[in-house]
Amino acid sequence: MAATLRDVAKLAGVSFKTVSNVINDYPHVRPATREKVERAIAELGYKPNLNARSLRSGRTDTVALAVPELNLSYFAELAGMVIAAAEESGLTVVVEQTGGDRDRELALLRSPRLSMTDGLILSPLGMGQEDAGALDVPFPLVLLGERTFDWPCDHVTMRNTEAARAATEYLLDSGRRRIAVIGEHEGEVMGSARLRLRGYREALAEHGVPYDPALVVRATLWHRADGARAMHELLDRDVPFDAVFGFNDTMALGAMRVLQEAGRRVPEDVAVIGFDDLDEAAYSIPSLTTVDPGREWLARTALGTLLERIAETGPKQPPRTELADFTIVERESAPRG
Amino acid sequence: MAATLRDVAKLAGVSFKTVSNVINDYPHVRPATREKVERAIAELGYKPNLNARSLRSGRTDTVALAVPELNLSYFAELAGMVIAAAEESGLTVVVEQTGGDRDRELALLRSPRLSMTDGLILSPLGMGQEDAGALDVPFPLVLLGERTFDWPCDHVTMRNTEAARAATEYLLDSGRRRIAVIGEHEGEVMGSARLRLRGYREALAEHGVPYDPALVVRATLWHRADGARAMHELLDRDVPFDAVFGFNDTMALGAMRVLQEAGRRVPEDVAVIGFDDLDEAAYSIPSLTTVDPGREWLARTALGTLLERIAETGPKQPPRTELADFTIVERESAPRG
DNA sequence: CCGAAATTCTACAACGATGCAAAAGGGTCC
DNA sequence: GGACCCTTTTGCATCGTTGTAGAATTTCGG
CATH class of the missing domain: 3.40.50.2300 (Response regulator)
Structure with a gap:
């Protein structure tokens, strides 16, 4: 069984409360006593029971x-x-x-x-x-x-909306006009997906580019497989697009893979931008332009x-x-x- | 303050130990009592204090x-x-x-x-x-x-050694002979790096392929950046190789990126195999052959x-x-x- | 309707720590 | 030398729960 305050106290020849005082750096402990107690602590390898401490103090750390x-x-x-x-x-x-x-x-x-x-x-x-x-x-x-x-x-x-607007503007500025979006959450009112979609629409509006729902693909969870599935869906829709905005990097990478499988060149035919700046975004082929959310x-x-x-x-x-x-x-x- | 056993007991008109009995499914509690207690628990929104329970029972779950x-x-x-x-x-x-x-x-x-x-x-x-x-x-x-x-x-x-041997054999069977390795830990005696290297050497030996230390690159941590750095080092060494065995997927992906930047085609010029079967291994370009360690x-x-x-x-x-x-x-x- | 055996409930003592308040020890000053 | 004060140490209650053991109640056979 692990040593307790009382075991240490017995060994050091003091009351168990004094040991507690030493542990909690209570100022009024004579140096000699402190040392005696510390030796006993070391000898027994005493470690405080954090459960007991939490119960008493109310803090669990x-x-x-x-x-x-x-x-x-x-x-x-x-x-x-x-x-x-x-x-x-x-x-x-x-x-x-x-x-x-x-x-x-x-x-x-x-x-x-x-x-x-x-x-x-x-x-x-x-x-x-x-x-x-x-x-x-x-x-x-x-x-x-x-x-x-x-x-x-x-x-x-x-700043989800602003960031999504900036990402979209970035694509617009580079000359893209048919920007697909992957990761929408239907019916959501104020989650990341909705806010990012709003930023996307704001950027389009500012640049006078019409919003086309056919370019928006849903994805509830944001795994690679969801990005891949979404891209398959987009390709199946057979609408033209020259850029993709993935609402996170993972989906963007899944989508980029499918895109290239389908023979579209990235970025020549389709530019891809993600969101999150994952470690792996720097190592994909091509490496992924993305939003670093800090x-x-x-x-x-x-x-x-x-x-x-x-x-x-x-x-x-x-x-x-x-x-x-x-x-x-x-x-x-x-x-x- | 959160409700305790005693609060529940007072409301239900029983002793606090009876409440404890109800919570712990002690069998000898009259159904009527049990129900009374459960109503009180619901009314107060009582939740057991797990710290106290741990202190008493010795189990923290x-x-x-x-x-x-x-x-x-x-x-x-x-x-x-x-x-x-x-x-x-x-x-x-x-x-x-x-x-x-x-x-x-x-x-x-x-x-x-x-x-x-x-x-x-x-x-x-x-x-x-x-x-x-x-x-x-x-x-x-x-x-x-x-x-x-x-x-x-x-x-x-x-089975690190067997798996590494199998991975190496897989490359050998596909006709590769100059197989580089990324991720060695120098001086290690029995870690994964050492065991995998052993498997690699066993496979080479079995196939009568000489072991060439110039093909082995160290990497202490196994991040993408380490894989990339290792591949740069390998390319700098200017030794010929037609395959790479990354001791984990992350490094293999980092290395694969550098390989392609350097103009080597994967898998035509260099085959790459990893270890771990990460989610992302299926979505890289090219997708990564790897060992699924279960x-x-x-x-x-x-x-x-x-x-x-x-x-x-x-x-x-x-x-x-x-x-x-x-x-x-x-x-x-x-x-x- | 009694007594024994079950069932149901309760009282009390832990678990190992901290907070508070009071006791013991040690100087200083008049 | 005693009163007083500051330092150091201690004792006790307590946190919210569970285990043990025994008290109270019910059940039931004879």
């Missing part, structure tokens, strides 16, 4: 991070950054996967498992406006990435905001929204015009 | 998973599978990143953070034989993936083994080694001969 799936590189890289940032603050991260599924998102928000954490960073995908009330939770909560509903809650995200900043800010909330004592501050800056990363799949 | 980085797709996908499997058993997973760094691996093994978990699944990379003793820990531990030292400990891995099985088996250890009561059973089966997935970058 653990946060939960819920993403759709780690299988999506975007979320894997994001999770890695959140965990790295947490590590720096001495925090542990519990990772949950929701599959982007509404019911699993709701179940998680109600789960007793969260009683083991001080707060939650959630990337919602499946919940809708009618579920927003479920966010009225008794623990700190930060939404990371676009939300699919309106609810006053801390929120760390990026993931590192997103991850750190989400965690930082959550930690501030956790530390908060007085009356609840009003919810905050933090917006990351984006940049367009030019690569081969869509050269600047 | 949480496991730790330590991998080098989530930024490496292989580990991200593996982690996703472990978490999904854990979820099925009602377990929570804490994810830690070691960066493949020896000191961080050792620090993790000693960390009090693990007192919040029932056991650890560790993918070691940096530790060496002299650190093996650090694995003598007072909690269940399962190594996932090759270990870099000898120590009696549960171990879930794949990740799903690895993830489930690692978790299953850990759970058995956690459930174990009597004397400690001898350590087990579980080996996954592999298959070679033929794609465009290296067609069957």
Whole structure:
């Protein structure tokens, strides 16, 4: 059995409360006593039982991070950054996967498992406006990435609409006029897909290019296979297009593969732009022009905001929204015009 | 403040222990009482405090998973599978990143953070034989993936040597004779890199092809950038080669990109084979022939083994080694001969 | 209708830590 | 030398749960 405070105390010949004082850097401990206790701690290899500490203190120094799936590189890289940032603050991260599924998102928000954490960073995908009330939770909560509903809650995200507008403009500026879009979510009101589509339409309108629904392809999940499927669908529609805007890199890469299989040259026949700036975007053939949404900043800010909330004592501050800056990363799949 | 057992008890008009009995499905509770209690639970939205439960029961229903980085797709996908499997058993997973760094691996093994978990699944990379003793820990531990030292400990891995031999033979069978290798770890005695290199050499020997060290390129971490850098190095060496065996897919993809930038056609001039069968391997151009190491099985088996250890009561059973089966997935970058 | 055997419920003591408040120890000053 | 104050140490209650054991209640055979 692992050593406890009392074991250390017995060995050091002091009360167990003194050992606790040493561990918690209570200032009034005589150096000699401190040393005695520290020797005993070392000798027994004592490690505090964090469960007991949490029970007593109410702090767990653990946060939960819920993403759709780690299988999506975007979320894997994001999770890695959140965990790295947490590590720096001495925090542990519990990772949950929701599959982007509404019911699993709701179940998680109600789960007793969260009683083991001080707060939650959630990337919602499946919940809708009618579920927003479920966010009225008794623990700190930060939404990371676009939300699919309106609810006053801390929120760390990026300028989705502006970024999508910029990406579209980038293609327009390079002379493309028939720009297909992959990744629309039908019926969505305010998720990333909808916001990016809005940016796309704004850019078209500004340039006087008509919006053609035949160029817009749905994809609920944003895997490579979804991008590939969407591209097959687009090719089947037999409408002309000279560019593709993938709502994430993974889909864009899946689509680009199908495009080339079909004999279209990228970027000569069709330019492709993605969204996320994944590691792999720099290594595809051709390498993928994309939007860098500032993931590192997103991850750190989400965690930082959550930690501030956790530390908060007085009356609840009003919810905050933090917006990351984006940049367009030019690569081969869509050269600047 | 969240409701506790006592609050529920007061509302239901029973002792708080009866509420506990209801929650734990203790059989001798009168249906009427049970219903009364359940109504009270629902009314207060009571959720058990898992910290308190853990403190009392000694079980946390949480496991730790330590991998080098989530930024490496292989580990991200593996982690996703472990978490999904854990979820099925009602377990929570804490994810830690070691960066493949020896000191961080050792620090993790000693960390009090693990007192919040029932056991650890560790993918070691940096530790060496002299650190093996650090694995003598007072909690269940399962190594996932090759270990870099000898120590009696549960171990879930794949047939690295056989798989590498098969991959090499596959290339030899298709007529290649100058097969380069990317990802060697210098000085390593028994990690994946070393075992895969051994398989490679065995296959060469069997086919009477001489081993040429000029074809072997080191890479400590196995990112895309490392694969790219290694390929640049290989090209700089100016030795002829007609195939490349990347010790993981990520590196193979990085290398393939550089290869094509340099004007070599894949697979006509150079065949490329990887290792891991990542999602993205099917979508690169050309798509990547690779070794499927049975990740799903690895993830489930690692978790299953850990759970058995956690459930174990009597004397400690001898350590087990579980080996996954592999298959070679033929794609465009290296067609069957 | 009694007594024994079941069933159902409750009281109390943990688990291992921290917070609070009071006790013990040690100087200083008049 | 005693009063007072600051430093150092300690004791006790407590966090919210579960295990054990025994008390209360019900059931049931004779």
